[in-house]
Amino acid sequence: MHTIEITQPDDPRIAGFRDIRDRDLAMRDGLFVAEGKVVLTALLNARRFAVHSLLVLDRRLPGLADTLAVLDEDVPVHVAAQSVLDAIAGFHLHRGVLALVHRRADDDPARLLAAMPAQAVVPVLVGIANHDNVGAIFRNAAAFEASAVLLDGSCCDPLYRKAIRVSVGAALRVPFARCGSVEGTVHALAENGFRQFALSPSGTRSLGDVAPGGRVALYLGTEGEGLPAALMSRMETVRIPMSPNFDSLNVAAASAIALSHFYAGLASAG
Numbered sequence: 001m002h003t004i005e006i007t008q009p010d011d012p013r014i015a016g017f018r019d020i021r022d023r024d025l026a027m028r029d030g031l032f033v034a035e036g037k038v039v040l041t042a043l044l045n046a047r048r049f050a051v052h053s054l055l056v057l058d059r060r061l062p063g064l065a066d067t068l069a070v071l072d073e074d075v076p077v078h079v080a081a082q083s084v085l086d087a088i089a090g091f092h093l094h095r096g097v098l099a100l101v102h103r104r105a106d107d108d109p110a111r112l113l114a115a116m117p118a119q120a121v122v123p124v125l126v127g128i129a130n131h132d133n134v135g136a137i138f139r140n141a142a143a144f145e146a147s148a149v150l151l152d153g154s155c156c157d158p159l160y161r162k163a164i165r166v167s168v169g170a171a172l173r174v175p176f177a178r179c180g181s182v183e184g185t186v187h188a189l190a191e192n193g194f195r196q197f198a199l200s201p202s203g204t205r206s207l208g209d210v211a212p213g214g215r216v217a218l219y220l221g222t223e224g225e226g227l228p229a230a231l232m233s234r235m236e237t238v239r240i241p242m243s244p245n246f247d248s249l250n251v252a253a254a255s256a257i258a259l260s261h262f263y264a265g266l267a268s269a270g
Helices: 012-017 038-046 060-069 083-090 108-114 131-143 161-166 183-191 251-269
Strands: 004-005 031-035 051-057 078-080 099-101 120-126 150-152 177-178 194-199 215-221 236-239
Touching: 012 051, 012 078, 012 099, 031 038, 031 108, 031 120, 031 161, 038 051, 038 060, 038 099, 051 083, 078 083, 099 183, 108 177, 108 183, 120 131, 120 183, 120 251, 131 161, 131 251, 183 194, 215 251
Parallel strands: 004 078, 051 078, 120 150, 120 215, 150 177, 194 215, 194 236
Antiparallel strands: 031 099, 051 099
């Protein structure tokens, strides 16, 4: 392990970690930020992304020895005391671990879909700009073995630090692709043999009436507005049965219920 002691927050060697606030966490110079031991473990186990460098709280380093043992020897591990670490990050970093990670080229949606197994479930996110919801949906996708997640251009970045953290690292494991347009996505999924369902409180069929199995695409819309009416008119709409005294579930909670239902098809095929 290549460790470097950092004693000053203005040390140029940790410039990439400086002032990592929410407003700064979008991709910079082809890098994104991962935070915390759980996320770091998921990152290293998935091996989908290459680590650029790490910044670690000094007292956390011994406990991370096994986790960091798989790092390439040339990846620098910067080590600092709590006060220095907080000054670098711009906030109190109680998790004590930050990683700068190289962003890989985006997966090609057409190639991703064509390579999927005969039994596959793919959440399709439309207009979901909340990082907590996107992160939670990725966590659910991993829990129920979705083959990938597709996102339209208006969705937020699943590699945003908060989204990764909420996903418990699942955003680093589950393949995903950006789609040029929702219309193109509908066409591509149909060409690849996917049954397509729009999840909505006003759905015409109950989720329990839809048989799991085969290739399934599940469209999820933003809070409040939901999926566009024009999109829902092009496919079957399904609803989750719930009390008539309440209007809807959070989209992440709804995704968990729906993905659990379709997971039955994957489990039986396995």
